[in-house]
Amino acid sequence: MFVLDYRSKLPIYEQLQTQMLKLIVGGVLKENDQLPAVRTLAMELGVNPNTVQKAYAECERVGMIVSVTGKGSFVSNPAVSMQLYMKEKFKELKALIQESIEYGLDPNIIINAVTAWCEKGEWDYDPTQSSH
Amino acid sequence: MFVLDYRSKLPIYEQLQTQMLKLIVGGVLKENDQLPAVRTLAMELGVNPNTVQKAYAECERVGMIVSVTGKGSFVSNPAVSMQLYMKEKFKELKALIQESIEYGLDPNIIINAVTAWCEKGEWDYDPTQSSH
DNA sequence: CTTAATGTATTATTTACAATAATACAATAC
DNA sequence: GTATTGTATTATTGTAAATAATACATTAAG
Structure with missing residues (x-):
């Protein structure tokens, strides 16, 4: 296990x-x-x-x-754990994105990547490749 | 420094x-x-x-x-460092999101949060609060 | 050429902390 | 009462980062 x-x-x-x-x-x-x-x-x-x-x-x-x-x-109660997990993950996510933007990453490129991954399931999508 | x-x-x-x-x-x-x-x-x-x-x-x-x-x-050449930084951050971002979804986080909530943060600059946006 | 400042390399030692070891104690089930 | 469980304590070991003390190599400055 x-x-x-x-x-x-x-x-x-x-x-x-x-x-x-x-x-x-x-x-x-x-x-x-x-x-x-x-x-x-x-x-x-x-x-x-x-x-x-x-x-x-x-x-x-x-x-x-x-x-x-x-x-x-x-x-x-698993709800407690789920809440812990969500809080933790969104905290990490926000920190990561905030820092990335602070250091020059284009917010739109981030949104595009996240959308491609989350909404379309395009896990191959690579925002660092110019073809996109 | x-x-x-x-x-x-x-x-x-x-x-x-x-x-x-x-x-x-x-x-x-x-x-x-x-x-x-x-x-x-x-x-x-x-x-x-x-x-x-x-x-x-x-x-x-x-x-x-x-x-x-x-x-x-x-x-x-800073371009080398920028490339390193982008690759690193997007790799972290993808891994984080992939895992989050795998463990039950709603992809749409993730997109909403990222959009609020990136596009609207609403850094107070908290996807773990029900009011949104 | 000499000297000083730099990066690089080596070996040994120290330190911090995770992990182990060996017990002992406390609460519960049967 | 015995066994199983969680909990607590103290000491020891192992590992990797960090320190310490040098030595060597290259470059710039005079």
Whole structure:
């Protein structure tokens, strides 16, 4: 369910948190689904239980899951995660676009590219190629 | 000219490289402008010369600057940096949007947001607020 | 030619932090 | 009461960035 990239600069616990968010937002993990026990997941992934614990703790802190000693960890309302995800993505998107324009990218070219990608599904569209 | 964030996860040499790119693309640094000497900049920033050297070396590798032993380091053709910058930003933009859609964000909401931001300059526009 | 300033290279050390290891404690289910 | 679960603590290890200290190479200036 979780896949790690050991070459990544991102710490394992952050990778787990990010994947948890995507699993919930993507509907793979549904409300009240029980997550693997800390020790179990650590064993499966071949990492230390403390690393999984850190990921779970952070997921709980932001409201993605709920952990109860003796019972286990469970997915909380996916709407919370979806809201987190949207906020995060739109924040990234806005920052990226704002900076790009600040440094000289043409706003119209950006709109054209985003439209081609989003509306027409033309993922091959490359605004850096003059032919467009 | 360069400002460091020691709390950042990004290594100092990467911060320097990113800022160099923006300074060139933003026109602050023009073609053939001489950059501060490795030792000078290191002194100014309070970091080790090796760290600055690493940043300069990477900037030269991608064609942003040219370094000559005994003479110094100089800004090369800004068009090269602009191309690098555009490629990089559009790559980030596409990846971000692709993932967002994959995890359920409405393409139309994305287009609306980008249009509001880019075309109308409505940087207050927040697609996560229902009123829009 | 000598000197100073520049970029470049090398080796070792330090530092920061993620990750591991080994336990212990706490709450719940059976 | 035992097992399973989450949580907490302390110490250790591993890794990569950053530092430290030099040395070398090229260029400009005199």
